Amino acid sequence: MQDRKPRQPRQIARELALLSLSQLPVNPKNLTEDQLPELVLGTVRTLRGEIKDCLENASEELRNSNDKLLTSETRAADLNTSRTMLKEAIEYTRAAINRLAYTIDFLELGQELNKRYKEINEYAIKLVRKISSEREFLDEKISVALVDWQVNRLAQIDRDILRIAVADMEFFDIAPRIAINEAVELAKRYSGDEGHRFINGVLRKITEQQVKGF
Template sequence: MQDRTRQPRQIARELALLSLSQLPVNPKTLTEDQLPELVLGAVRTLRGEIKDSLENASDELKNSNDRLLTSETRAADLNTSRTMLKEAIEYTRTAINRLAYTLDFLELSQETTKKYKEINEYAIKLVRKITSERQLIDEKISTALVDWQVKRLAQIDRDILRIAVADIEFFDIPSKVAINEAVELAKRYSGEDGHRFINGVLRKVSEQSQVKG
């Protein structure tokens, strides 16, 4: 279950991630006027996900209730009943997490103009910096990869890594914070083991930066 409220910059990183997926093939053609439009497109995408999350949460709560009823009326033995009860709890936990995520985003994006502005501005800053400093950022990622190339990474993993490196290098975000935020993004958007891969690469990036410093 989520144990903390998502902060404006956490939402901004997610918007930046969704915005990066919309970049033109040649990012150098991106103009300053287009950046807000990219972020606006990301907001629309995220709103669609929130709607889906609410619908999925409703389905999962229904599944949880069905499991509980089944465990009470159809269980052949105690062990089967325990298994069904465990599944029901998992359904409920997933539903609660979806609802918590949705409420956190709605609170941050709609509660005050100030918070919404902070989210929007930081997302644009991230996209702008990643676009203008891509070569430097990719070089830092590349040094942490073993027998692999940045361009061969899955786009979502590559963009999550770029956001974290930009946070560290250009916005004075502590490495530990940037890594944790990247891992959370990977859990939502990357493959099954993506968050472990992201964590490992960024730890190497951090270690190498400390050695050079």
């Protein structure tokens, strides 16, 4: 297996901000400065709970796989039944492996959070604060790039990923190429199957319009 590069603090901060945004109140302007750190801290706790749940689910899927294998060998009435049970066992094993890979990502995220918590936490809070206070501005930027669609009709996760990317570019001097790449990676982890392509397309339109002076 090829070694993966550890994620940078701002990469983790964007992920933390994305997960925190889903917990914002309906009217984010009611969010006080004192509540922001608690919001992000709550997200960290949720991530750690997710690790535990993933490990428990993977363990259960492996047990199911083992049960199916034993049953196919000792109780199957015919070859076709045995094959069906074996196929089910393989599917359980595949699901467990995928879940463990997902868990490893979260474990790495947790390790980086522990090592560089202050830096990560500060940027995540800055992102959440800016997205909360400048939501109308950010949504206007996004809406210009949407064709026959409205921002409020987007899936929340896609909308928040777009807001993070535009906030990165508009308020934190992040180069468009980096902001787009980071948004695409977030979409691959959290959005639907075609989410990352959609995110990429919208953000490229936004940057093209900025170049043209729109």
